[in-house]
Amino acid sequence: MEALTAEQSIAAITSGQTSSEELVEEALRRSEDDPWGAFLALDGERARRRAKEIDAAAERPPLAGVPIAIKDVLSTRDLETTAGSQILKGFRPLYTATCIKRLERAGAVVVGKTNMDEFAMGSSTENSSYQLTLNPWDMETVPGGSSGGSAATVAARQVPWSLGSDTGGSIRQPASLCGVVGMKPTYGAVSRYGLIAFASSLDQVGPLARTVRDSALLLSHIVGQDPRDSTSLDWWKPIEVPDTERLDGVKIGVISEMLENGIESGVKSATEAATATAAELGAEITEVSLPSSRHGIAAYYLIAPAEASANLARFDGMRYGARAAADDLLEHYERTRGEGFGPEVKRRIMLGTFALASGYYEAYYARAQRVRTLIVRDFGEAFEKVDLLLSPTSPTTAFKIGERVDDPYAMYMSDICTIPMSLAGLPAISIPCGVADGLPVGLQLTGPAFSENGLFSVAHALEQAIDFDALPETLS
Amino acid sequence: MSTAVALEPVIGIEIHVQLATRTKMFCRCRLSFGDPPNTHTCPVCLAHPGVLPVVNGEAIRLGIVAALALGCEIAPRSVFHRKNYFYPDLPKAYQISQYDEPLGVNGHFSVLKPEGEFEVGITRVHLEEDAAKLLHLSSGGRRAGAEQSVVDFNRGGTPLAEIVTEPDLRSAADASEFLKQLRQTMRQLGVSDCNMEEGSMRADANVSVRPVGSTELGTKTELKNMNSFRFLERGIEAEIARQTGMLEAGERVVQETLHFDPATGELHSLRSKEEAHDYRYFPEPDLVPVVPGREWVEQIRTSLGELPVDRRRRWMNELGISYEDAEVLSETTELGAYFEDVASQVDAKSAANWIRGELRSQLKDTGDTPWESKATPERLAELIQLVTDGAIGSSAGQEVLAEVLVSGRPPAEIVDEKGLRQIQDTDALGAIVDQILADNPKETGQLKGGKQKLIGFFVGQVMKETKGSADPRKVQELIRERTG
Structure with missing residues (x-):
């Protein structure tokens, strides 16, 4: 069976060509055969039951029973949720995340939970404490991260779409490395209730899919205020599925800092080609500078670990999760957390603890927050001149497994093009724009807050013009 | 030091009051006291992965009521922070509490005394959540020697207002009186039931001693959690005496946290400044700042009465x-x-x-x-x-x-x-008095002669005659008129 997009799947179910049950069965079959290691857990029994219910229902829900995969950082009631960590091994949540509840109400069927860097900390999914995930384009390379499983499963055509989470690029960068579309919405667009927190002021749930239209459709069903999340926003305008073909009058700013050193030549040329395509479609192209963005990585690696150090403090083995044997309280904490967390998580907890320590707070955390304000201002000034910004998503294509695991700094640099948008809370989308040395290159488009519809619209026109339909080699 | 310098105590109080809301500070679990352990819990107050706090609006309102009653300015914007520390009674391993941007600041509270009134400055009023309750299971109930420690999360997440005073109090008795009148105010405004035994009002005292006339503060100690007015007063008195003794002996007071044992009257050190925690406060990213509208605040102010x-x-x-x-x-x-x-x-x-x-x-x-x-x-x-x-x-x-x-x-x-009405008619009563005087000429003569104690005899006779319905004061008056 040809792997349908979500939109095609809905059409096929609606026209009676197929059923939710058939599509879910097919998705489960493809997901059980998982040489890429995209999944940590499958929920076949419940997925089949849900598909049958949807097929039998008098009224077909809008998503018609299309299967979906969920990053294991989102809480799913009764279904093991680990965030890629040993400390949550065997943990079955008591509740389901708001965004998943909304998707299920709209008729999506969750088939399983995808692999990720432990607590979403990483850019290659190699920090998962359970397994590696391989890039369907080249099984010797990483899928990116932290939503590596969610990107790989879409690239491998196991499911048409998935949910990921993005803190500093964790949806966009793996989407880029796996040749799929990944979107990080405006901070506050999607409820974080049920998203296991890494860095609360940056975390945002978003879609990964094969097309821009599928991404928009998926996002349209998860946005909106949630009484359980005080930082969620009242989303007054609907997310529209785009059908734009031309870009006449659209002002696009190419971020000059993001075409400088550190960007692979293949990535650079694919980005330039996509920029030319945009111009051909009628867009006005200018160069725009975000001078403070070069401090993005430094600010991010203070703010995110600081928040993480507090967010991850609850994992103490007292109320749930793995618990090490100990004779006293201190030993209990030390052994449970010592054995439960992997090295990258520990590194960031220590970094964050240090950044918040009395006497260092001003020099590190407070200063990083001021840099964040400057970055926000840079974007604000840029959007006075242009409608949206263009850049590569990742400075490189997929890198080799093991290549950066011993070099945290090199790993952190993977997110150099995505972090500034996260710090500013802006929506950004990565679409495949070409191939370099057989590996996909992602193009990132960034807009002002709440500009999701505009972003999807431009992304769709470019996607159509670029016509990226290459199938990963391992599938063809 | 042989020359005796007069010393004076300087006392400030920190009070935690449990707000009288129906539900907890950041989730919808019901508040309770004395219910079976762990029956009022949910993923939020148990800090399960992925949950988020949502502020209880009624707690904000009661906090504003408390702050206004204490004469505070209500901050146009106040911010919750995370106060980080590991302990089994704190499931998130951080307490959500207001830190450098509290709900109310710069207040004052008048305390009445028989000889006049005095004022206590209120530094701040802020909101926070309570920790869960730890129970140490041993024969004596004390932590030392306990075989097992268990946690009851029913109390975890209870909304608290913390009230901090300026060091304006000068005696243990004043401190206790201040606290009593503060409690009265909080109770009458419905902020809290302020039950010290149940822990819905808890007080810590900062105590130091300095030479009279000095404007600098001495080294202070903090007395923790005194759960009755009497213990508060006795604890502060004991600490004043201890510090005074030390200063008079030329010793230095060490900044530390103390526990007063009401059974023995002794003070035990809990921790010194060197062991103080670094709580690594930072703004709680899961919550937005509290921005109470001016109109709402004024409406609350009016409602206080x-x-x-x-x-x-x-x-x-x-x-x-x-x-x-x-x-x-x-x-x-x-x-x-x-x-x-x-x-x-x-x-x-x-x-x-x-x-x-x-x-x-x-x-x-x-x-x-x-x-x-x-x-x-x-x-x-x-x-x-x-x-x-x-x-x-x-x-x-x-x-x-x-x-x-x-x-x-x-x-x-x-x-x-x-028939209890007293005869008020002076004429009628006068006639009866005249009659009684006439009936007892000997006694009348003696009374006129100055034997005052006979008044009682005549009043008794009149009361008997009127079957008790005369006003004895009036009767006495009439007798005096006639015999004076």
């Missing part, structure tokens, strides 16, 4: 009742309203006397409160008026009150039915 301290002061100044009367009668809002109602109809002092005296003693048996009894303010005022006017005697008044409490009928009706 007259504060207990203002009412007491007014009663003393305008109604002329004593400090003690005002103290007792303002104990609850209901009693205060009852008193005011009665006092608006009759003499306030008499109203106070009747309510504190006869009414209270008669109600003791039934356990009723004055405002729930059949002696409505109108009935009691009518009764007091009858006694004041001399229409009935005070012992008849007691009898009538007893009947009012049973039937609620008008006192005048009861008086007439029982």
Whole structure:
């Protein structure tokens, strides 16, 4: 069976060509055969039951029973949720995340939970404490991260779409490395209730899919205020599925800092080609500078670990999760957390603890927050001149497994093009724009807050013009 | 040091009051006291992965009520922080608390004393959540030697207001009186039930001692969690004595946290400054700042009405009742309203006397409160008026009150039915007095001759003749007129 997009799947179910049950069965079959290691857990029994219910229902829900995969950082009631960590091994949540509840109400069927860097900390999914995930384009390379499983499963055509989470690029960068579309919405667009927190002021749930239209459709069903999340926003305008073909009058700013050193030549040329395509479609192209963005990585690696150090403090083995044997309280904490967390998580907890320590707070955390304000201002000034910004998503294509695991700094640099948008809370989308040395290159488009519809619209026109339909080699 | 320098204590208090909301600070679990352990919990207050706090709006309102009652400015924007530390009673391993941008600042609270009043500066009022309750299971109930420690999360996440005073108190007795009047205010405004035994009001005291006249503060110690007014007073006294002794002996006070053991009267060190935690405060990213609208704040301010301290002061100044009367009668809002109602109809002092005296003693048996009894303010005022006017005697008044409490009928009706009315007619009474004097010429002569104690004999004769319905004061007056 040809792997349908979500939109095609809905059409096929609606026209009676197929059923939710058939599509879910097919998705489960493809997901059980998982040489890429995209999944940590499958929920076949419940997925089949849900598909049958949807097929039998008098009224077909809008998503018609299309299967979906969920990053294991989102809480799913009764279904093991680990965030890629040993400390949550065997943990079955008591509740389901708001965004998943909304998707299920709209008729999506969750088939399983995808692999990720432990607590979403990483850019290659190699920090998962359970397994590696391989890039369907080249099984010797990483899928990116932290939503590596969610990107790989879409690239491998196991499911048409998935949910990921993005803190500093964790949806966009793996989407880029796996040749799929990944979107990080405006901070506050999607409820974080049920998203296991890494860095609360940056975390945002978003879609990964094969097309821009599928991404928009998926996002349209998860946005909106949630009484359980005080930082969620009242989303007054609907997310529209785009059908734009031309870009006449659209002002696009190419971020000059993001075409400088550190960007692979293949990535650079694919980005330039996509920029030319945009111009051909009628867009006005200018160069725009975000001078403070070069401090993005430094600010991010203070703010995110600081928040993480507090967010991850609850994992103490007292109320749930793995618990090490100990004779006293201190030993209990030390052994449970010592054995439960992997090295990258520990590194960031220590970094964050240090950044918040009395006497260092001003020099590190407070200063990083001021840099964040400057970055926000840079974007604000840029959007006075242009409608949206263009850049590569990742400075490189997929890198080799093991290549950066011993070099945290090199790993952190993977997110150099995505972090500034996260710090500013802006929506950004990565679409495949070409191939370099057989590996996909992602193009990132960034807009002002709440500009999701505009972003999807431009992304769709470019996607159509670029016509990226290459199938990963391992599938063809 | 041989020259004795006079020393004075300097005391500041930190009070935690549990806000009288229906649910917890950041989730919808019900607040409870004494329910079976861990029956009021949810993923949020148990800090399950992925949950988020949502501020209880009623807790904000009560916090604003408390801050306004303490004369604070309400911050146009206040911010919750995370206070990080590991302990089994803190499931998130951080407490959500306001830190450098609290709800209310720069307040003051007047404390009444028999000899005048004094003011205590209020540094800040902020909101936070309570920790869960740890139970150490051993025969003695103490942590040392406990075989097992268990956690009851029912209390975890209870909304608290923390009130911090300036170091304005100068004695343990003042500290205790301040706390009592603060409690009265918080209770009457419905902020908290302030039950120290149940822990819904907890107080810590910062104590230091310095030479009289000095403007600098001495090294302070913090006395933790004293759970009654008596213990608070005794604890502070013990600490003042300890520090005074040290300073007089030329020693230095060490900054530390102390626990007062009421059983032995001793102070134990809990931790010194060197062991102080680094709580790594930072703004809570899961919550947005609290920005109470000006209109809302003003609406709350208006709804406060007259504060207990203002009412007491007014009663003393305008109604002329004593400090003690005002103290007792303002104990609850209901009693205060009852008193005011009665006092608006009759003499306030008499109203106070009747309510504190006869009414209270008669109600003791039934356990009723004055405002729930059949002696409505109108009935009691009518009764007091009858006694004041001399229409009935005070012992008849007691009898009538007893009947009012049973039937609620008008006192005048009861008086007439029982024939308790005193003869007020001076002419009629005068005639009886004349008759008695004439009937007892020998005694009349002696009385006129100066044997004053015979007055009692004549009053008794008149009362007997009138079957007790004469006003004895009036009778005495008439006898004196005729024999003086």
